[in-house]
Structure formats: structure tokens, C-alpha cells
Amino acid sequence: xxxxxxxxxxxxxxxxxxxxxxxxxxxxxxxxxxxxxxxxxxxxxxxxxxxxxxxxxxxxxxxxxxxxxxxxxxxxxxxxxxxxxxxxxxxxxxxxxxxxxxxxxxxxxxxxxxxxxxxxxxxxxxxxxxxxxxxxxxxxxxxxxxxxxxxxxxxxxxxxxxxxxxxxxxxxxxxxxxxxxxxxxxxxxxxxxxxxxxxxxxxxxxxxxxxxxxxxxxxxxxxxxxxxxxxxxxxxxxxxxxxxxxxxxxxxxxxxxxxxxxxxxxxxxxxxx
Amino acid sequence: xxxxxxxxxxxxxxxxxxxxxxxxxxxxxxxxxxxxxxxxxxxxxxxxxxxxxxxxxxxxxxxxxxxxxxxxxxxxxxxxxxxxxxxxxxxxxxxxxxxxxxxxxxxxxxxxxxxxxxxxxxxxxxxxxxxxxxxxxxxxxxxxxxxxxxxxxxxxxxxxxxxxxxxxxxxxxxxxxxxxxxxxxxxxxxxxxxxxxxxxxxxxxxxxxxxxxxxxxxxxxxxxxxxxxxxxxxxxxxxxxxxxxxxxxxxxxxxxxxxxxxxxxxxxxxxxxxxxxxxxxxxxxxxxxxxxxxxxxxxxxxxxxxxxxxxxxxxxxxxxxxxxxxxxxxxxxxxxx
Numbered sequence: 001x002x003x004x005x006x007x008x009x010x011x012x013x014x015x016x017x018x019x020x021x022x023x024x025x026x027x028x029x030x031x032x033x034x035x036x037x038x039x040x041x042x043x044x045x046x047x048x049x050x051x052x053x054x055x056x057x058x059x060x061x062x063x064x065x066x067x068x069x070x071x072x073x074x075x076x077x078x079x080x081x082x083x084x085x086x087x088x089x090x091x092x093x094x095x096x097x098x099x100x101x102x103x104x105x106x107x108x109x110x111x112x113x114x115x116x117x118x119x120x121x122x123x124x125x126x127x128x129x130x131x132x133x134x135x136x137x138x139x140x141x142x143x144x145x146x147x148x149x150x151x152x153x154x155x156x157x158x159x160x161x162x163x164x165x166x167x168x169x170x171x172x173x174x175x176x177x178x179x180x181x182x183x184x185x186x187x188x189x190x191x192x193x194x195x196x197x198x199x200x201x202x203x204x205x206x207x208x209x210x211x212x213x214x215x216x217x218x219x220x221x222x223x224x225x226x227x228x229x230x231x232x233x234x235x236x237x238x239x240x241x242x243x244x245x246x247x248x249x250x251x252x253x254x255x256x257x258x259x260x261x262x263x264x265x266x267x268x269x270x271x272x273x
Numbered sequence: 274x275x276x277x278x279x280x281x282x283x284x285x286x287x288x289x290x291x292x293x294x295x296x297x298x299x300x301x302x303x304x305x306x307x308x309x310x311x312x313x314x315x316x317x318x319x320x321x322x323x324x325x326x327x328x329x330x331x332x333x334x335x336x337x338x339x340x341x342x343x344x345x346x347x348x349x350x351x352x353x354x355x356x357x358x359x360x361x362x363x364x365x366x367x368x369x370x371x372x373x374x375x376x377x378x379x380x381x382x383x384x385x386x387x388x389x390x391x392x393x394x395x396x397x398x399x400x401x402x403x404x405x406x407x408x409x410x411x412x413x414x415x416x417x418x419x420x421x422x423x424x425x426x427x428x429x430x431x432x433x434x435x436x437x438x439x440x441x442x443x444x445x446x447x448x449x450x451x452x453x454x455x456x457x458x459x460x461x462x463x464x465x466x467x468x469x470x471x472x473x474x475x476x477x478x479x480x481x482x483x484x485x486x487x488x489x490x491x492x493x494x495x496x497x498x499x500x501x502x503x504x505x506x507x508x509x510x511x512x513x514x515x516x517x518x519x520x521x522x523x524x525x526x527x528x529x530x531x532x533x534x535x536x537x538x539x540x541x542x543x544x545x546x547x548x549x550x551x552x553x554x555x556x557x558x559x560x561x562x563x564x565x566x567x568x569x570x571x572x573x574x575x576x577x578x579x580x581x582x583x584x585x586x587x588x589x590x591x592x593x594x595x596x597x598x599x600x601x602x603x604x605x606x607x608x609x610x
Contacts, residue, residue: 098325151335252426262425
């Protein structure tokens with residue numbers, strides 16, 4: 001009896017929390033189908049009296065949404081692919097190879113984790129500028145291809161691998177490249193997936209860096225594009241809502257499909273990182 | 274054969290021979306006799322140098338990338354913080370001038386006060402996340418995956434999009450929040466353009482979008498506590514409240530410590546929400562400006578890069594100080610099993 005009442009209380013609490021969390025998304029969706037006059041009516045109506053798809057078209061007319069989408073996809077893919085490859089390589093060296101200066105170098109890597117990324121933006125901007133890459137797609141992902149966090153995360157995985165596997169591979173004549181590629185990487189899959197998903201999400205959502213390096217709307221990713229859409233259309237909320245929804249849908253789809261992995265990945269960084 | 278394999282390129286047969294040598298035993302080819310001591314030493318030395326060469330190969334991309342884009346910029350920013358920039362990008366060394374100016378800058382002081390408020394209000398998300406995690410982590414609770422996913426959704430949503438939606442919810446006349454408040458007879462303010470409510474409004478959005486992250490980490494912590502502890506406590510006659518304070522809290526303290534440190538570091542870097550939620554022309558802006566917002570303004574809008582670099586460095590010092598303080602405090606309340 002007591003436990004059932006407790007359970008009802010818990011579910012009421014959870015449902016209230018869910019409404020608070022999902023409510024804004026629902027309101028966003030409903031608003032995106034209203035006209036501006038309908039959206040600003042006092043008191044507000046819940047459902048649009050007529051569903052207008054035109055706001056979604058207006059987004060494409062106001063900003064080069066198609067280009068921005070391509071930029072976001074390229075930026076995300078380049079950062080994620082590069083980090084998975086480079087971080088796993090470095091992590092393998094730190095975890096499994098002996099070389100002079102290993103702990104010193106690893107200490108330097110770790111110290112990067114402490115520095116807020118904003119601190120680095122001015123010199124990073126200047127490096128990109130001196131490479132004549134301002135307002136290019138390359139500028140979006142260049143610094144984001146390397147990560148101390150990713151190296152650290154994967155190193156933990158490689159450290160946990162049993163030495164016998166490596167010995168066996170070596171006796172069979174495998175060199176470090178073979179061991180890395182055919183033994184270590186497959187075993188570190190959960191770590192690679194976690195890092196991949198996290199990198200994807202953070203890359204897609206990143207704002208400050210794209211805002212700084214790319215001022216040409218055709219070279220911006222969606223995050224910076226949305227911020228500029230908001231600047232131009234301070235009050236046309238239905239259009240803004242349509243843009244915001246379209247910019248978030250890809251990440252939400254990835255999240256819904258890979259939900260378990262995303263959450264495991266986050267929990268993993270909490271217990272290991 | 275030995276001379277041929279001595280080159281820098283690790284040839285396949287040489288590598289297998291080395292593998293056998295480093296393994297300590299005779300290797301797979303039992304036919305070869307015990308090598309002389311000199312031979313072993315030479316092999317070992319060669320093995321070590323090829324291992325270092327391989328390490329260099331594996332480390333090269335990351336070491337180069339992090340060196341150029343992360344380590345060098347730290348030094349560079351440190352140097353810039355002692356310089357003053359002209360309107361066309363040239364800069365001159367002016368010693369401590371920026372830091373002296375920072376001390377008397379009312380904008381910076383208010384930005385730091387605001388940022389510390391974001392930090393404190395952000396910490397309020399931890400108890401909320403703890404309650405959610407505790408309710409969800411009960412064994413046999415139905416719909417855990419669904420609730421957890423829903424609560425986590427704001428974490429993965431683009432901060433710009435989040436800010437845009439909340440601007441709309443916060444709108445004075447036709448905003449949803451004021452409409453709902455109106456139903457219970459409260460006349461809500463113009464949340465994000467009212468100087469008294471703007472900071473709280475930004476902090477609430479930050480809390481809303483971060484609570485799912487904290488919850489997931491705390492859930493993982495809760496699930497790692499062995500069930501038997503609670504059974505034993507129950508047999509000893511400990512009620513739920515006693516169980517929470519005597520068992521759950523101490524055993525969860527490492528996870529709580531982790532989310533506290535992360536929350537402080539994260540909220541000290543508040544930028545996206547202020548930038549999009551409050552915008553450039555809002556009268557409430559000075560009341561909500563964070564340190565990173567000020568940094569962005571100085572560095573990329575006003576082209577005052579030396580001064581911005583000094584701001585960034587002070588932020589780094591504050592971050593390190595607050596994190597260090599938390600690690601010192603840790604000894605008093607964090608228990609590692």
C-alpha cells in the first residue's frame with residue numbers, strides 16, 4: 001500500500017518533470033506552424049487554427065540554410081573522423097608503447113584539459129588567418145580535429161586491455177600498427193563509440209568558434225546561422241522556431257537512435273574521466 | 274640478416290624476431306639456440322628504438338595539432354595579456370597595464386559577479402538531478418528509459434536553438450510562461466528585458482538544459498552501489514531517511530564531487546545562452562553579461578585583444594582557484610570505497 005502510493009507520487013513527479021522538459025519543444029513545434037499574427041495573439045492559442053508550412057520555406061529564403069546544413073555536416077564529420085583516428089593513435093602510444101619523455105608529454109596533454117577553450121580563441125584565430133583560411137569550411141573544423149580529452153578517454157580503455165592479447169599477437173609476428181588496428185581498436189569499440197557520439201554532438205552545437213572564424217553566411221554552420229537569423233528576425237518567431245527545429249532535428253534523430261550509447265558514454269566519462 | 278634489419282624501417286621478419294626476443298622466451302621458432310648476452314642486449318636496444326619510432330608515428334598528428342592549436346596559444350595569450358592593440362591589429366608591449374585597468378573596470382567586476390551567480394544557480398541543478406536520479410534508479414521502476422531520454426533531450430539540443438525557444442517562452446505579453454502565470458493571477462514581468470529577472474531567466478535555461486547530464490552521471494553512480502548494503506541496513510532497522518544519509522550520500526560522494534567540479538567549470542564559461550537569449554541590444558544586457566561574453570566583445574567586436582587576453586587569463590586563474598578549492602574541500606566529504 002505504502003509502496004504503491006510512493007510509486008504514484010514518483011510518477012506524478014516524473015511526469016511533471018517530463019512536461020517541463022518536453023513542453024518547450026512542443027511549443028516550438030506548434031509555433032513553427034502559426035502565422036506571426038496568430039503566434040503573437042493574446043492570450044496565445046495552443047493549436048494553430050491553420051497549419052502553415054510556409055515558415056519552413058521562409059527559413060531558406062532568409063538564410064542560405066542548405067549551405068549551412070552542408071557546412072554543419074562537413075564540420076561534424078571531419079572533426080569526428082579525425083578525433084577518432086588521431087586520439088586513438090595517441091592513446092595507443094601512451095597506453096602501450098614505451099618511449100622517452102612519455103609521462104612529461106602526457107602531463108602536457110592533461111594540462112590542456114584545464115584550460116577553458118575560450119582562452120585559446122585569439123591565437124587560434126590568428127593561426128587560421130595566417131593560413132588564409134578565414135571564411136572557409138576548413139577553418140570550422142581545423143582545431144577541433146585534435147583533442148586531449150579524447151586521447152585521455154581512450155587511453156583509459158587501452159590501459160585496461162589484457163597484456164596477453166598483445167603478446168600473442170606479437171608472437172604471431174604483428175607489429176605495432178597491426179596490434180593497434182586489429183587488436184586494440186576492435187576491443188575499444190565502446191570507448192570509440194562514446195567519443196564519436198560526444199564529438200558529433202559538441203561539434204554540431206558549437207557556437208563561439210564558428211562565430212569568430214566565419215562571417216560569410218554561406219560558410220557558416222547552422223549554429224552560427226541560427227544566431228544570425230535571430231539577429232535579422234528578432235520578432236518573426238514562427239520562422240525562427242522553424243529554423244531552430246530544422247537545425248536540431250539531425251542531432252535529435254542521432255540521439256533517439258543511439259540513445260543508449262549516448263547515455264552510456266556520458267556515464268562512462270563520469271566514472272572514468 | 275641482422276644488418277639488414279637494423280634500418281629504421283621495421284621490416285616484417287625483423288619485427289617477428291624482435292617480438293620473440295622481447296617476450297623473453299625462445300619464441301615460436303624453437304629451433305634457434307639461446308642467443309648470446311651481447312646479441313640479446315643489441316636486440317633489446319634496437320627494439321626500444323623502433324618502439325620509440327612507432328610511438329612518434331602514432332603521436333605525431335595529435336602532438337602536432339595540440340601543440341599548434343592548444344599549447345602554443347596558451348603561451349601566446351599569456352604574452353598578449355601584456356600588450357595593447359591598435360585599431361589595425363598591431364600591438365605593443367605595455368607590461369601590466371591591462372591587469373591594472375582590469376582592477377578598476379566596473380564592467381569586468383559586474384561580469385565576474387554575474388558569472389559567479391550563474392555558477393551558484395547552476396549548482397542548484399545538482400539536488401534536482403539527484404532527486405530525479407534517485408526516483409529513476411529504483412529497481413523495477415517502469416519507463417526509466419523513456420523518462421531518462423526525455424530529460425536528457427535538452428542536453429543534446431543546440432544551445433542556440435534552446436535560447437531561441439526560451440526567448441519565445443519568456444516573451445512578456447504573448448509568452449507561454451506569463452500566460453500560464455496569468456491563469457493563477459500572477460502578472461509576470463518581461464523576463465529577459467527586465468533588469469531584475471534577466472539573470473535568473475538565463476540561469477533557469479542553463480539549469481533546464483544541464484540537469485539531464487548531471488542526472489545521468491548520478492544514476493550511474495547510484496546503480497553502482499551494491500543492493501546488499503541497503504538490505505543489511507534495513508535489517509539493522511534503518512529507515513529510508515537514515516539509509517539516504519548513512520549509505521547513499523557517502524557512497525555517491527565521488528559522483529557528486531565530479532558533477533560539482535564539472536558544473537563550476539562549465540558555468541564559469543557561460544556564453545551561448547547570454548549571446549542568443551539576451552542579444553546585443555537588450556536593456557538587461559549589462560545585468561547578464563558573463564566574463565566570456567565580455568571577452569568575446571573585447572576580442573572580436575572592439576578589437577581590444579590584449580585586454581581580452583588579460584580577461585581570459587584572469588578567468589583561467591579563477592577557474593583553477595575554484596577547482597583547487599573544491600579538491601581541498603574534497604577530503605572532508607568525499608569517500609572513496
